[in-house]
Amino acid sequence: MILVTGGAGYIGSHVTRELINQGYEVIVLDNLSTGHQSAIDRRAVFKLGDIGDRQTLDDLFNQYDIKAVMHFAANCLVGESVQNPLKYYDNNVGKTTRLIQSMVENNVKKLIFSSTCAIYGNPEQDIITEQIPKKPINPYGRSKLMIETILSDTLKSDELSYISLRYFNAAGAYPSGEIGEDHDPETHLIPNILKHLQGAVENIEVFGNDYDTPDGTCIRDYIHVQDLTNAHILALKHLLSQPKIGFQYNLGNGKGYSVKEVIGECERITNKKAKVRYAPRRPGDPPVLVASSSKIKNELGWFPVYTLTDSVRSAWQWHIKHPHGYQ
Numbered sequence: 001m002i003l004v005t006g007g008a009g010y011i012g013s014h015v016t017r018e019l020i021n022q023g024y025e026v027i028v029l030d031n032l033s034t035g036h037q038s039a040i041d042r043r044a045v046f047k048l049g050d051i052g053d054r055q056t057l058d059d060l061f062n063q064y065d066i067k068a069v070m071h072f073a074a075n076c077l078v079g080e081s082v083q084n085p086l087k088y089y090d091n092n093v094g095k096t097t098r099l100i101q102s103m104v105e106n107n108v109k110k111l112i113f114s115s116t117c118a119i120y121g122n123p124e125q126d127i128i129t130e131q132i133p134k135k136p137i138n139p140y141g142r143s144k145l146m147i148e149t150i151l152s153d154t155l156k157s158d159e160l161s162y163i164s165l166r167y168f169n170a171a172g173a174y175p176s177g178e179i180g181e182d183h184d185p186e187t188h189l190i191p192n193i194l195k196h197l198q199g200a201v202e203n204i205e206v207f208g209n210d211y212d213t214p215d216g217t218c219i220r221d222y223i224h225v226q227d228l229t230n231a232h233i234l235a236l237k238h239l240l241s242q243p244k245i246g247f248q249y250n251l252g253n254g255k256g257y258s259v260k261e262v263i264g265e266c267e268r269i270t271n272k273k274a275k276v277r278y279a280p281r282r283p284g285d286p287p288v289l290v291a292s293s294s295k296i297k298n299e300l301g302w303f304p305v306y307t308l309t310d311s312v313r314s315a316w317q318w319h320i321k322h323p324h325g326y327q
């Protein structure tokens with residue numbers, strides 16, 4: 001059995017579905033703070049609870065034969081982390097530490113951790129490899145880097161094995177349009193553009209057009225949630241087949257798109273014209289984040305197969321089928 005924390009959330013619900021499709025048994029632990037119960041595959045066991053609750057964790061590890069944990073549960077908004085850092089240090093660092101403690105004490109030795117490119121901060125290199133200095137510029141990135149440090153120390157002192165996957169910007173939806181991204185409030189770029197183009201919001205706000213980039217807006221590397229899912233399954237197989245490892249891998253497409261370019265792509269796919277309003281920079285935003293994913297390609301044979309166009313198209317299908325999200 002695989003324990004998926006945060007399996008009611010955007011990425012966790014996609015990975016849960018694919019794990020079950022591939023024959024794994026899954027138990028989802030989620031407090032539904034930002035997730036949706038209806039996003040969880042009905043074939044999974046669902047436990048409503050908090051990753052910070054040691055009793056809940058110990059009971060789960062005693063009750064089920066859990067071979068590995070995929071840990072998605074976290075708060076993950078850059079802007080919110082600047083406004084409310086303690087929420088991030090409590091949920092992402094304090095509670096994750098309790099999860100790791102419970103795993104170690106209950107002899108559950110394998111963890112896949114959802115890390116982020118936000119740990120790199122404002123890199124000097126155009127393309128980010130795993131080795132470059134980690135200088136996060138917001139509390140969210142710092143909270144994830146702290147857990148990477150804790151994992152690397154735990155690897156040395158205990159029999160815990162882990163793979164940390166540093167995602168760039170997750171995008172897109174399940175190909176059938178059954179599950180997708182639904183946050184309240186929504187802060188991510190692509191869903192916000194699509195919601196605007198559906199008429200739910202009057203305009204799309206662009207946070208800063210005075211960055212040192214070709215069109216002045218921030219550049220990100222958008223990676224399809226199904227490509228992320230495939231990486232998790234490969235990482236799980238690798239982790240389960242090895243005695244003791246501690247690896248970190250970037251997950252991105254290796255191509256950056258500016259906010260303006262993403263708006264253009266959404267307009268093209270929906271055949272609608274966006275009304276753009278320029279707003280000040282959002283605190284905590286680095287100008288450019290683009291991945292090198294050579295390490296995971298070489299070591300685990302992972303390759304992204306979806307483009308930005310695929311991400312926007314599948315997200316649009318999700319929005320058309322579910323104009324009010326999971327409600």
Ligand SMILES: NC(=O)c1ccc[n+]([C@@H]2O[C@H](COP(=O)([O-])OP(=O)(O)OC[C@H]3O[C@@H](n4cnc5c(N)ncnc54)[C@H](O)[C@@H]3O)[C@@H](O)[C@H]2O)c1
Nearest residue numbers: 006008009010011031032033034035050051073074076170
């Ligand atoms: N979305 C991205 O672009 C992105 C990029 C890099 C990394 N990540 C990481 O991927 C993971 C998943 O992100 P997402 O976009 O799916 O977010 P999400 O908010 O959609 O999902 C997070 C899930 O975790 C649950 N949760 C949060 N705190 C919990 C707690 N204390 N106990 C139990 N459940 C809890 C929420 O209810 C939700 O279902 C996060 O760890 C995030 O930091 C996301």
Ligand SMILES: O=c1ccn([C@@H]2O[C@H](COP(=O)(O)OP(=O)(O)O[C@H]3O[C@H](CO)[C@@H](O)[C@H](O)[C@H]3O)[C@@H](O)[C@H]2O)c(=O)[nH]1
Nearest residue numbers: 076077078116118168169187188189192205206207218282
């Ligand atoms: O309405 C919007 C929303 C976003 N942006 C901009 O679009 C870019 C992307 O923003 P967003 O979609 O919010 O993603 P990020 O802030 O890059 O953060 C996401 O991607 C990170 C990896 O880069 C993850 O770690 C985070 O969890 C996840 O929230 C940024 O420049 C934003 O300022 C806008 O201009 N208008």
